[in-house]
Amino acid sequence: MPNPDPTLDILKKDPQAAKLLGDPAALKSLLSSPETQKLMSLLNQKAGSGLQAAAQAAAKGKPEELMGLLNQVMGTPEGAHAVEGLQKKTKA
Numbered sequence: 673m674p675n676p677d678p679t680l681d682i683l684k685k686d687p688q689a690a691k692l693l694g695d696p697a698a699l700k701s702l703l704s705s706p707e708t709q710k711l712m713s714l715l716n717q718k719a720g721s722g723l724q725a726a727a728q729a730a731a732k733g734k735p736e737e738l739m740g741l742l743n744q745v746m747g748t749p750e751g752a753h754a755v756e757g758l759q760k761k762t763k764a
């Protein structure tokens with residue numbers, strides 16, 4: 673029997689995340705949205721190959737590096753705009 677994923681358990685406790693996880697079409701739409709694509713592009717520009725390592729560390733319960741990258745990107749006008757757009761989509 674596989675070990676439960678603690679990250680998935682945490683996400684299921686958040687009402688917005690649980691709602692998205694329960695609606696594959698909405699999740700797919702969010703992941704393919706222009707805002708998500710822009711945010712990923714900005715993160716890749718900022719972190720390069722370090723983005724994957726930061727994401728893997730976050731999935732293992734050490735989100736500090738990924739949060740640092742997100743904060744840097746969100747500090748730019750483009751990043752703030754992309755995050756604002758994502759927030760609007762998840763509250764709809």
